[in-house]
Amino acid sequence: NAGVTQTPKFQVLKTGQSMTLQCAQDMNHNSMYWYRQDPGMGLRLIYYSASEGTTDKGEVPNGYNVSRLNKREFSLRLESAAPSQTSVYFCASMQDRRTVTEAFFGQGTRLTVV
Amino acid sequence: ELKVEQNPLFLSMQEGKNYTIYCNYSTTSDRLYWYRQDPGKSLESLFVLLSNGAVKQEGRLMASLDTKARLSTLHITAAVHDLSATYFCAVDMKSNYQLIWGAGTKLIIKP
Numbered sequence: 172n173a174g175v176t177q178t179p180k181f182q183v184l185k186t187g188q189s190m191t192l193q194c195a196q197d198m199n200h201n202s203m204y205w206y207r208q209d210p211g212m213g214l215r216l217i218y219y220s221a222s223e224g225t226t227d228k229g230e231v232p233n234g235y236n237v238s239r240l241n242k243r244e245f246s247l248r249l250e251s252a253a254p255s256q257t258s259v260y261f262c263a264s265m266q267d268r269r270t271v272t273e274a275f276f277g278q279g280t281r282l283t284v285v
Numbered sequence: 286e287l288k289v290e291q292n293p294l295f296l297s298m299q300e301g302k303n304y305t306i307y308c309n310y311s312t313t314s315d316r317l318y319w320y321r322q323d324p325g326k327s328l329e330s331l332f333v334l335l336s337n338g339a340v341k342q343e344g345r346l347m348a349s350l351d352t353k354a355r356l357s358t359l360h361i362t363a364a365v366h367d368l369s370a371t372y373f374c375a376v377d378m379k380s381n382y383q384l385i386w387g388a389g390t391k392l393i394i395k396p
Contacts, residue, residue, distance in 0.1 A: 211294070211388055211389075212388060213289075213386035213388045213389055214328075214373070214375075214384075214386040215386070216383055216384070219383065230383075261327065261328070272333075273330035273333050274318075274330070274384065275330070276327045276328045276329075278326070278327045279327055
């Protein structure tokens, strides 16, 4: 079982460069999420998609855009990377809130912006 | 705004001892999660707690939820080194699909 797959696992960007983080899940989940994790701050939600065709801002959306390409895939784009976006990014998926299930996480993308 | 506070944020303990991690949250919620994260790894679900008085146990870990006090606890019994990790609680926002996360408790268990 692949679960939630994120690519790439590591990335170094120069300030101002752009990149897209890819996420795919094979569990037929409706909801997908992008989080960033910074030391001592837990996880903060960037964007989420409650279902295919919808996306919404989370707690820290500035500087990011997302696309829910289909039910399986949810990508996160940094249009002009800044050092403040250095972080570990996690994609997660969940069936939906009506069911009693937990969120499943990808392995993370460690991004450094220099 | 929902806030989630964990304490302690760091805990170093000896094998064989018992200890409790606390998770307080600021507004009404009916669902709370506990996750484990090993260094450099992803997050692994431990427990989902749904109702007041809910208690779940897995091995040496036991989690409980008191929705009236807005408090969840994660109790470790007779700790072993393999339980060293960072533990997070997350609270479900009823109004949308968001989970609000605590800062995590880094647990180090010394042989």
